[in-house]
Amino acid sequence: xxxxxTRNEYMKRMERVKQRMMEKGLDALITxxxxxxxxxxxxxxxxxxxxxAVMVFLSEDEPVWAGRAMDASGARFTTWLKDENIRGxxxxxxxxxxxxxVQFFADVxxxxxxxxxxIGVEMNQDFFLHRSYVELIRALPQASLVDVSYMINRxxxxxxxxxxxxxxxxxxxxxxxxxxAVNKIAAGVRESxxxxxVYHALVRGTGEFCGDYPAIPPLMPSEDKTSTxxxxxxxxxxxxxxxxxxxxxxxxxxxxxxxxxxxxxxxxPQRYMDMVKTVIEGLHAMLDVxxxxxxxxxxxxxxxxxxxxxxxxxxxxxxxxxxxxxPPDWGEQTVSMxxxxxxxxxxxxxxxxxxxxxxxxxxxxxxxTVRVTEQGCETFSSLPRExxxx
Amino acid sequence: xxxxxTRNEYMKRMERVKQRMMEKGLDALITxxxxxxxxxxxxxxxxxxxxxAVMVFLSEDEPVWAGRAMDASGARFTTWLKDENIRGxxxxxxxxxxxxxVQFFADVxxxxxxxxxxIGVEMNQDFFLHRSYVELIRALPQASLVDVSYMINRxxxxxxxxxxxxxxxxxxxxxxxxxxAVNKIAAGVRESxxxxxVYHALVRGTGEFCGDYPAIPPLMPSEDKTSTxxxxxxxxxxxxxxxxxxxxxxxxxxxxxxxxxxxxxxxxPQRYMDMVKTVIEGLHAMLDVxxxxxxxxxxxxxxxxxxxxxxxxxxxxxxxxxxxxxPPDWGEQTVSMxxxxxxxxxxxxxxxxxxxxxxxxxxxxxxxTVRVTEQGCETFSSLPRExxxx
Numbered sequence: 145x146x147x148x149x150t151r152n153e154y155m156k157r158m159e160r161v162k163q164r165m166m167e168k169g170l171d172a173l174i175t176x177x178x179x180x181x182x183x184x185x186x187x188x189x190x191x192x193x194x195x196x197a198v199m200v201f202l203s204e205d206e207p208v209w210a211g212r213a214m215d216a217s218g219a220r221f222t223t224w225l226k227d228e229n230i231r232g233x234x235x236x237x238x239x240x241x242x243x244x245x246v247q248f249f250a251d252v253x254x255x256x257x258x259x260x261x262x263i264g265v266e267m268n269q270d271f272f273l274h275r276s277y278v279e280l281i282r283a284l285p286q287a288s289l290v291d292v293s294y295m296i297n298r299x300x301x302x303x304x305x306x307x308x309x310x311x312x313x314x315x316x317x318x319x320x321x322x323x324x325a326v327n328k329i330a331a332g333v334r335e336s337x338x339x340x341x342v343y344h345a346l347v348r349g350t351g352e353f354c355g356d357y358p359a360i361p362p363l364m365p366s367e368d369k370t371s372t373x374x375x376x377x378x379x380x381x382x383x384x385x386x387x388x389x390x391x392x393x394x395x396x397x398x399x400x401x402x403x404x405x406x407x408x409x410x411x412x413p414q415r416y417m418d419m420v421k422t423v424i425e426g427l428h429a430m431l432d433v434x435x436x437x438x439x440x441x442x443x444x445x446x447x448x449x450x451x452x453x454x455x456x457x458x459x460x461x462x463x464x465x466x467x468x469x470x471p472p473d474w475g476e477q478t479v480s481m482x483x484x485x486x487x488x489x490x491x492x493x494x495x496x497x498x499x500x501x502x503x504x505x506x507x508x509x510x511x512x513t514v515r516v517t518e519q520g521c522e523t524f525s526s527l528p529r530e531x532x533x534x
Numbered sequence: 535x536x537x538x539x540t541r542n543e544y545m546k547r548m549e550r551v552k553q554r555m556m557e558k559g560l561d562a563l564i565t566x567x568x569x570x571x572x573x574x575x576x577x578x579x580x581x582x583x584x585x586x587a588v589m590v591f592l593s594e595d596e597p598v599w600a601g602r603a604m605d606a607s608g609a610r611f612t613t614w615l616k617d618e619n620i621r622g623x624x625x626x627x628x629x630x631x632x633x634x635x636v637q638f639f640a641d642v643x644x645x646x647x648x649x650x651x652x653i654g655v656e657m658n659q660d661f662f663l664h665r666s667y668v669e670l671i672r673a674l675p676q677a678s679l680v681d682v683s684y685m686i687n688r689x690x691x692x693x694x695x696x697x698x699x700x701x702x703x704x705x706x707x708x709x710x711x712x713x714x715a716v717n718k719i720a721a722g723v724r725e726s727x728x729x730x731x732v733y734h735a736l737v738r739g740t741g742e743f744c745g746d747y748p749a750i751p752p753l754m755p756s757e758d759k760t761s762t763x764x765x766x767x768x769x770x771x772x773x774x775x776x777x778x779x780x781x782x783x784x785x786x787x788x789x790x791x792x793x794x795x796x797x798x799x800x801x802x803p804q805r806y807m808d809m810v811k812t813v814i815e816g817l818h819a820m821l822d823v824x825x826x827x828x829x830x831x832x833x834x835x836x837x838x839x840x841x842x843x844x845x846x847x848x849x850x851x852x853x854x855x856x857x858x859x860x861p862p863d864w865g866e867q868t869v870s871m872x873x874x875x876x877x878x879x880x881x882x883x884x885x886x887x888x889x890x891x892x893x894x895x896x897x898x899x900x901x902x903t904v905r906v907t908e909q910g911c912e913t914f915s916s917l918p919r920e921x922x923x924x
Contacts, residue, residue, distance in 0.1 A: 190750055214762055214764075218764055222765075236874075239870060267665045268663055273660070274655075274662055277664040348726060349726060353769055357751035372607035372608035373605075373608075376746065376747060470862075
């Protein structure tokens with residue numbers, strides 16, 4: 145199977161991770177987070193409902209993938225690893241009261257002679273459950289476990305050219321899916337029939353490349369439910385004069401480029417159009433200032449000043465880094481564009497910039513996925529930045 | 535918004551949970567698992583990439599839902615709870631180095647005066663991360679935390695009539711999606727174009743009711759990749775004389791009814807058809823014996839005897855309980871139909887019975903989702919149990 149990245153690119157990722165490990169005095173690292181596992185090994189399978197891991201050893205070129213035996217075969221197809229670095233545990237480890245897969249991972253640690261060393265663990269990341277921690281210290285009583293939550297995620301923030309290429313492909317798919325929704329939404333149409341067309345577009349992709357299942361399903365609350373962002377769809381029929389929020393992402397080889405747009409069925413009132421204008425102005429203000437060297441909170445401040453001029457006060461995050469992801473999140477969970485976050489933007493960071501306003505009874509969301517450059521930022525979508533009226 | 539279940543049904547679930555809590559001497563319980571949260575509160579939102587919880591108190595009729603403020607609004611739409619039992623935390627708790635949502639949950643525990651009591655915690659379940667455990671003992675140093683992993687899942691194993699209704703609706707959707715795949719798969723067709731039609735069918739559902747996003751995406755490895763179960767689709771074009779595995783599920787109000795079928799493009803060789811016959815015979819043998827009072831391992835043994843007669847030895851699980859689920863799993867993660875599991879089947883338990891054989895270079899999978907009854911079992915799908923030849 146063709147791999148999405150060259151061996152060289154995976155080696156570079158390993159180097160960056162090992163560099164950080166050395167700075168932290170770590171001899172080994174274990175990640176059970178599907179996105180981080182993919183980043184280091186290439187592994188891509190929907191098997192993370194059982195414990196599985198990628199382990200990095202300072203002394204080894206390649207990481208070790210460990211998981212269920214039936215998925216080790218999937219690792220042989222999807223990773224860049226030598227067969228000796230793919231380890232499958234027997235099925236009697238699965239959902240057992242006696243055995244636990246972490247014991248199997250600990251065996252690899254012992255084999256690599258790091259069982260009395262400092263081992264990095266992502267204590268605050270999906271899917272590192274408390275029980276896994278307990279099993280790990282029980283199996284490796286001489287090891288020192290060090291929390292390295294989000295360390296790999298921070299490395300992931302800076303994208304390679306190949307990663308940017310996949311995000312742009314994802315963005316093309318996003319545009320197709322948003323367009324499918326906008327074309328279908330109208331008073332009298334069932335929400336789920338729109339969602340079906342959206343999913344078809346997300347998976348079909350283009351004639352050249354397809355889409356994968358996104359880490360977050362299409363979010364499309366309508367009417368009074370637009371007061372909350374994380375609802376999907378129902379059997380409800382759209383009525384006239386309704387607001388429909390669309391937040392969704394194409395996914396290309398696990399890379400995302402989310403986008404939000406809002407649809408209005410009927411003729412939007414002037415008061416609503418004024419609010420729409422303010423939010424779009426706020427988005428443009430942020431896109432105008434984003435560039436390497438800026439801080440996250442400075443970007444948010446730009447937005448806040450625009451809405452303050454319109455007499456609105458609202459402090460919340462308006463952007464987060466995005467890229468490689470598995471359910472339940474396409475966000476990288478590292479930094480936020482919000483007051484207090486002084487992270488400095490660097491070239492090839494990618495953000496989902498998502499301003500939104502809720503002013504009873506109206507709400508409006510609109511976003512762009514952007515790549516930070518030295519001079520400014522590059523947007524990936526080719527859709528107009530406007531309210532879609534249907 | 536109409537709720538999927540009556541208040542009375544939610545109250546019954548609470549009673550069963552409290553009964554188990556009393557047996558274990560617990561005063562309170564906290565679950566951060568989306569399926570268990572839904573089971574107790576009705577909450578349905580794709581927001582579990584941030585910590586959120588449902589807490590049960592022996593002294594209270596209703597549980598408390600706690601999550602991000604923007605999702606509290608979603609909880610108002612989807613749960614059966616009074617407004618006072620829906621608690622939203624501010625956005626500065628999200629992905630912060632300073633604040634952690636578990637501190638907010640602990641505040642509720644203190645308010646309910648269980649901060650020095652015995653509190654049940656699901657230490658081995660998604661999404662109870664190790665960091666959440668650390669924050670919980672830090673915030674509630676006087677509490678005793680007791681592991682109750684899978685306790686609610688075991689209660690969920692026995693379905694109500696209304697739950698069965700939703701599973702049957704899910705099964706109708708599953709049949710539509712499998713049929714869409716079988717109709718589309720042929721040499722010369724791109725895998726992703728089949729996947730797009732499958733997703734369209736999964737979400738559109740019937741004219742009467744729609745489908746939700748399934749907890750596991752359609753799994754459809756083909757050709758040599760049929761050696762591993764958890765791959766999805768790619769840009770590859772199907773060739774002649776290929777085996778395609780389909781394992782997927784419709785989802786109705788978060789209830790699943792998965793099904794596996796196998797497609798062959800071209801004319802299957804006799805040796806393969808012999809193997810297919812054995813597996814189908816094994817599935818039928820299991821469906822014939824499943825009834826209340828049997829043990830899980832007895833069901834598996836029936837399968838093993840059929841394949842032994844065909845000269846094949848293979849010990850692995852051939853079934854697991856299924857129902858309510860969120861990514862990454864539609865399985866209930868409690869018991870398995872495999873040697874050593876002496877769980878006794880009870881009426882209204884529901885299982886995905888999934889025998890499979892891999893014999894180089896051939897493989898074949900076929901399954902049914904079933905409801906255990908006093909006299910036997912009821913299957914939900916109306917698709918024929920056969921190899922689909924295209």
